[in-house]
Amino acid sequence: MxxxxxxxxxxxxxxxxxxxxxxxxxxxxxxxxxxxxxxxxxxxxxxxxxxxxxxxxxxxxxxxxxxxxxxxxxxxxxxxxxxxxxxxxxxxxxxxxxxxxxxxxxxxxxxxxxxxxxxxxxxxxxxxDPNAAYRLVSARARAALAQSDPASCALHVENVSIVRGERTVLRDVHLRVGRGEKLLITGANGAGKTSLLKVILGTVAPAAGTVHVTGQDERAARIGYVNQESVPVTFPISAREVVAIGVAAVRTSRREKRRRITEAMHSTRCAVLVDRMYGTLSGGEKQRVAIARCLAQGARMLLLDEPTASLDAEGKRDLVALVERLADEQEITVVMVTHEFDAMDRTGWRHVAIADGSLHPLEAAR
Amino acid sequence: MMQLFAWLDAFHVLRYAPVWRGFLVLLLSGAVFPLVGVFVLRLNLITLRFALMHASLLGSAVALAAGVNPLLVGMAANSALVVAIARIRGSAVRDVGFITTFFMVLTIGLAFAVIYRFNVSTNDSLQILWGNIYAMTPLDARLTVAFGAVVAGFVVLRFPAIAAVLFDRDVATSVGVRESLVYTTIVLLVGLTISFVMRLIGALLLDAILILPALMAVSCARSLRGTFIWASVLGTIVALGGFAFAILADLPVSSGVTIFGALLYLIIHLLMRKRSRTAVRALSPSNTLATHTQEGEKQ
The missing domain is CATH 3.40.140.30 (Hypothetical protein TM1506)
Structure with missing residues (x-):
């Protein structure tokens, strides 16, 4: 032009x-x-x-x-x-x-x-809503671009195989996710969804293949990970401390860290929970705090592992709306795995399913 | 009044250097080692703690047989075990449960074999199990102070990374914390702490200093930072109160500390239960209704 x-x-x-x-x-x-x-x-x-x-x-x-x-x-x-x-x-x-x-x-x-x-x-x-339409069309455009142009990928999974014990969980997986794209990965329990996320995160080594995350280096992690947290209700850690984990490895002044924590909590509307014990929060509140942690971290990609598992229908809608808002406002790439496809119906996200050890592209969730 | 003087007179033992030294080391241990207890509780290192206790027992048995300092050899044995576990964990598996169980059984077997084969005296063997704060040498005391400073420094200076690892190890990795290094450091500190506490109050009673204050702290605190502070304060109270109780009741210090710690735990547990019930009652609908009725009557 x-x-x-x-x-x-x-x-x-x-x-x-x-x-x-x-x-x-x-x-x-x-x-x-x-x-x-x-x-x-x-x-x-x-x-x-x-x-x-x-x-x-x-x-x-x-x-x-x-x-x-x-x-x-x-x-x-x-x-x-x-x-x-x-x-x-x-x-x-x-x-x-x-x-x-x-x-x-x-x-x-x-x-x-x-x-x-x-x-x-x-x-x-x-x-x-014209804005909702724009978000959906943009997401589909980014997805299409990532498929055709590797340089525009936020995440490139190539020939990845995952072996657990003697069982091959995933075989020769290829996946490209564009910047700011929202990807939904569904599959039955034990299909290998979490294993794939952990390979992307880098905590599990693949048996074969490579994972490339754009902008990721060892010192400044840019992947925000929200999992089915293992903190027992009785273990005392405040919501603020959980968000502060996001800046645990960030080398900057205390003032800047405080600013990032406060900003992240406001952005996810969980500032009122700041002194509450994390274990006593509801499922939805915990997810907001967890996402605030990722924002404080400065994550450019969110990996969400069954984030809707403990939420009611309204909580699921709220979470999806929050993730979509952040993804659109800050062009954050989102990869969510869930076994509850019904809950994610009509999101319009690109959708792949894991079955029989491989990924199957599906139409966008609707 | 006479009784009071008699009690105060009992504390004259503090004039003796070994008693004073032991008391100070116990106090320091009470303030610092419960911090490590928080790690043990949160990372569920109970099995590992047993393995480390047994390794320390083996080290002490070897030291007694060889006539060298049991604390140093116990520390060396625990450090070796931690390194071995870290290497196996790094190369093969993430779950250390079966490795620790294996070492736990192996080391205690070897410890008793050494005690039997080298005719370690019964009294010395019992000291491993019971501990003796009065038997702390100046070297032991200096080592404990130095190690206490390391533990406190680690918790204060590395708190953000520690919080991440205690929260979730995958999350810690995702935010850029070197999870493996922090975790191994924590396990190493647990191992060395066990060696020190065993020297103080013995293998059988070390939970009074290591775990009980941390357990109480978890009940009292509402944040991770608060948990560490509570653990340190309560550990100091257990050490101080336990020492006084032992002197007044003419008991071994290890028994005094353990009994006092257990009683304090019981009291705090009951207080927390009462607080919880009060909170639930305040929220119950019948109570709300009663309050409204009373307000209505006043109007």
Whole structure:
């Protein structure tokens, strides 16, 4: 892409006549793209955000017109999120109409179809919040990028086999997880989910294969690990002390450590628990404290081992919402293993299942 | 009044250097060694503690047979055992349970074989089991003070890393703590502490100094830092009270410390139970209802 003045064009796309998305004002193109799927809208979102960060006046797109070749429900939600008020398309899904109409977006379409044959379209069938739609689409985009471009991976598991005793738990596992991606690994008890997490964490050595975690070095661990904790109820350790474990190996001043602990506890809304005994907290409170520990640590990746095991339905929803918020706000990569797939239904996270000693990619949880 | 003077007179034994030295070492041990007891409780090192006790017994038996300082040989035996366990743990398995059981059985067998084969006197053998604070040599005392400083320094200076390992060893690794090093250091300190406490009050009664104060501290404290502080304070009270009780009741110091520690544990246990029941009663719905009724009547 070439940036010229305040305008941006994609020369290749224009030359080939393959533009699938174009934003224009008074007939002057501001942005265009020929990338597939929903990437053009994501690119447009980043483009507008970058201009704003670069000090440019906030770009008002209310008076712009957007041409998008195909508009389904996902595209409609992203368009609404951008604040665009007028769109033109060749194919419009009936699922997108209520979204556009609800936000007073004027539309012109050559053809109207019942639905567009796209997995993302199905995933967003019931979603009405444009920000939620953006998060889901971004996550899927990052996942796709990690599969095609190893450099964008936060985690790269290659040919890993895990042997426990005489039993091969996992064989030749390949896994790529993109930065900021949320991955759900499900499987029955004993399938090897925790073993895989421990191999990623580095506390268990694989029998074969390698694990590469971007940005991980020995001195400054960037992986936050939340497990089914083994602290008995009677053992006295305060919530604050648990969060402080996150900065145990951090070399910085005491003041900075205190700041990080306080900030992490506020961020996960567990500051009120600061002096409570960790063992006496509810399951949900413990998970908040554990995640605060990871934030204090400065973790760029969260490994969550059955975090919903001791939570009721509301607690599970709260935990997922908290993790998603942190992942989106701070682009933290999340890998969660659970045997309770039902509890994680409709999260929209990429989903792989462990069965018979290998990983099976599934559609995103919905 | 006469009785009071008679009691105070009993403490004149402190004028003798070995008694005074033993008393001071006991006091220091009471303040410092329960910190190690917290490690034993949290990391569930009870089996390991038995193995280390037995290794220390073997070391002491060998020392008595050879006519050298039992404390030094006991420390060497325990250190060797800790190193062996750490190596096996690092190379093969993470769970040390079966290794410690093996060494526990082997070392006690060897200890009794040495005692029998080298005709170690019954009195000396019993000293291993009972301990004797008055038999502390100046070297023993200096070593105990130096080791106490090491334990206290380790807990104070490495508290964040210790907290991580005590909380969860996988989590400790994830935050960048060198878990294996901290864990091995802890086990080494447990081993050496056992050697020192055995010298003081013997193998059979060492829990009075090592474990009981830590157990009480766990009941009283609400944080890990508080647990260590409580353990140290209660250990000092047990040492001080136990010594006084032994002098007044004309008992061996090891017995006095153990009985006093057990009584204090019982009292604290009952107090905590009462506090817990009071808290539960305060929360019970019937109590809340009664309070509301009373308030309603007042209005």
């Amino acid at each position: 070439r940036f010229g003045g305040d305008e941006q064009t994609n020369d290749g796309a224009l030359a080939n006549g393959a533009v699938v998305l174009r934003l224009s004002r008074n007939g002057v193109d501001l942005f265009s793209s020929a990338r597939p799927w929903l990437h053009p809208l994501l690119d447009l979102s980043r483009f507008l955000a970058a201009r704003e960060e670069g000090g440019a006046r906030r770009e008002s797109v209310a008076d712009c017109e957007l041409y998008d070749k195909i508009i389904g429900r996902a595209a409609a939600l992203l368009i609404v999120r951008l604040g665009i008020r007028s769109v033109q398309t060749e194919i419009l899904s009936r699922r997108a109409m209520p979204v556009l109409d609800a936000h007073a977006v004027a539309w012109r379409a050559t053809t109207v179809v019942d639905r567009i044959d796209c997995r993302t379209e199905d995933l967003l069938a019931d979603v009405v």
